[in-house]
Amino acid sequence: MADSGSDDALTGDERSELLRLRREVAELREAKQRPESTGAVAQGISEPARRGHPALRWTATGLLLVLVAVLGYASVVARFARSEVLDTDRYVQTVTPLAADPVLQAELANQITDQIMTRVDVEKMTADALGALTEIAPRVPSAVVGLAPVIAGQAKSFVHDAASSLVTSSQFETMWIEANRQAHQELVAAATGDTSGSVKVNDKGEVSVSLAAIIDTVKSNLVQRGFSFVDKLPDVNATFVIFESADLVKAQRAVSALQKASTVLPWLTLLVAVAAVWAAPKNGRRRALSLVGASLAVAMALLAVSISIGRSVYLGAIPSDALSPDAAAVLFDTLIVPLRTTLRAVFAAAVVVGIIGYLSGTSTSAAAVRRAYRRGMDALRAPKEGREPNQIERSVATFRMPLRVAIIVIAIATVVFWRYPSGLVVVVTILLAALALLVVELVARPALPRRESAPHPSG
Numbered sequence: 001m002a003d004s005g006s007d008d009a010l011t012g013d014e015r016s017e018l019l020r021l022r023r024e025v026a027e028l029r030e031a032k033q034r035p036e037s038t039g040a041v042a043q044g045i046s047e048p049a050r051r052g053h054p055a056l057r058w059t060a061t062g063l064l065l066v067l068v069a070v071l072g073y074a075s076v077v078a079r080f081a082r083s084e085v086l087d088t089d090r091y092v093q094t095v096t097p098l099a100a101d102p103v104l105q106a107e108l109a110n111q112i113t114d115q116i117m118t119r120v121d122v123e124k125m126t127a128d129a130l131g132a133l134t135e136i137a138p139r140v141p142s143a144v145v146g147l148a149p150v151i152a153g154q155a156k157s158f159v160h161d162a163a164s165s166l167v168t169s170s171q172f173e174t175m176w177i178e179a180n181r182q183a184h185q186e187l188v189a190a191a192t193g194d195t196s197g198s199v200k201v202n203d204k205g206e207v208s209v210s211l212a213a214i215i216d217t218v219k220s221n222l223v224q225r226g227f228s229f230v231d232k233l234p235d236v237n238a239t240f241v242i243f244e245s246a247d248l249v250k251a252q253r254a255v256s257a258l259q260k261a262s263t264v265l266p267w268l269t270l271l272v273a274v275a276a277v278w279a280a281p282k283n284g285r286r287r288a289l290s291l292v293g294a295s296l297a298v299a300m301a302l303l304a305v306s307i308s309i310g311r312s313v314y315l316g317a318i319p320s321d322a323l324s325p326d327a328a329a330v331l332f333d334t335l336i337v338p339l340r341t342t343l344r345a346v347f348a349a350a351v352v353v354g355i356i357g358y359l360s361g362t363s364t365s366a367a368a369v370r371r372a373y374r375r376g377m378d379a380l381r382a383p384k385e386g387r388e389p390n391q392i393e394r395s396v397a398t399f400r401m402p403l404r405v406a407i408i409v410i411a412i413a414t415v416v417f418w419r420y421p422s423g424l425v426v427v428v429t430i431l432l433a434a435l436a437l438l439v440v441e442l443v444a445r446p447a448l449p450r451r452e453s454a455p456h457p458s459g
Contacts, residue, residue: 020378024371054281061288064276068292069299071269076303076346078262080339083420088184090338090420092177098334099176105167107327112163112211112218117156162225163218175214183210266416286361293354300347307336307343344423349415352430377441389445397444407436 083090098104166172273292280288311332318328359366389397396403411433415421421429 016378020374023374054284057279057281058284060279061276061291064272064279065288065291065295068269068273068276069295069302071265071272072296072346072350073299073303075262075265075269076300076339076342078265080342082262083338084335088181091184092181094335094338095180096173096177098331099173101330101334103324103326103330105164105172107324108167108211108214109160109163112167112215113156113160115211115215116159116163116218116222158225159218159222162221166214166218166221171217172214175217179210179213270416283362286357288357290354290357290361293350293352293357296350297347297354300343300350303343304340307339311336338420341422342420345415345421345426348423348426348430380442393443393445396440400440400444403440404437407433407440 084094085091273296276292277285277288311329314332315325315328318325323331359369411429414429415426418425
């Protein structure tokens with residue numbers, strides 16, 4: 001009866017503090033009793049064996065963590081390769097900005113001009129025409145024939161201006177998008193050696209896109225401006241080299257195999273991560289979860305380094321006469337954007353997993369953070385004096401753990417099933433999940449204070 005009377009005299013804040021202290025005492029008792037509950041020595045297991053079992057488990061966990069990093073690395077690369085090869089909309093979205101890039105526009109204008117001018121000897125045609133003119137008109141000095149190189153240079157400049165005008169127009173952007181959309185369907189065939197489409201891969205490992213449609217448009221514009229001789233040119237089946245490497249054919253085989261596994265690898269990574277946590281000793285599984293996040297973060301850091309190395313290799317593999325270094329850099333940086341985006345998203349998710357694993361662990365600092373968090377939550381959700389928790393608050397308190405699990409599962413599913421999650425998607429998902437968890441903690445008000453304040457039955 002004395003205890004009941006003292007509880008009745010407590011204010012809401014004092015009662016909340018009393019409950020918090022009772023909960024901490026219960027946790028300390030549970031932690032003290034946990035080693036005894038394992039019963040390793042009581043079951044007759046020798047002390048060396050008891051020490052060796054965790055060591056074996058940590059060894060297995062370490063191997064699985066390495067596998068998690070490898071699979072995570074491969075998963076991101078495979079998903080990127082698959083999206084760029086098999087998803088036309090994704091590919092077009094990636095290459096569309098190239099149409100408006102000044103460096104690439106200048107490169108295309110130069111190549112189109114060269115393709116046209118190499119197929120007609122303007123200087124010879126001009127010299128012949130001027131020579132004929134001196135024969136027809138004797139008063140015209142024969143020295144005029146020497147103007148042929150100057151006129152040919154002016155003609156090349158005019159052709160270049162026409163090409164530049166086209167590649168900087170909105171018409172070119174439409175043509176670029178349509179050409180890439182049509183060519184994308186040929187990429188899979190190109191990877192298997194079928195070069196019948198717009199995207200071609202030859203025996204030297206050169207990947208190129210047909211410029212025929214664009215050159216035809218430039219020729220038509222030149223004819224309209226009075227360059228009638230251009231109309232007599234044969235069809236120009238020129239190509240624009242995107243990549244050149246002797247090892248490309250071998251790489252294509254590897255990418256093809258990687259594409260087939262792109263659906264399986266992410267799930268396999270998740271499965272191995274779960275196995276790594278399970279393989280750890282029971283009192284170290286939260287630490288193992290933190291290490292899973294660290295492994296994935298390291299894998300993404302290595303992937304970022306690999307991209308930088310690959311960029312250098314790519315720029316070195318492109319001959320300057322095939323593609324200028326500036327244009328090659330623009331091509332690489334644009335095409336690799338989706339891979340960098342996915343890399344950052346996975347890195348952000350890995351960091352969050354690592355933090356969650358650390359904060360849920362048994363270290364002194366993690367325990368201090370959790371205690372501070374509980375005190376803050378107790379202070380925020382402490383009911384005002386005289387107010388009992390309502391039905392919603394009691395229900396949320398009762399189902400707090402299932403609600404937490406549901407929120408986390410929904411957040412994970414959102415990132416996993418989002419078609420192409422960016423770093424922003426991951427961050428927003430994490431923030432929304434954290435906000436939902438905070439709401440659960442704030443709303444949850446256990447009915448325990450009410451039960452304790454009820455009068456005890458008289459003896």
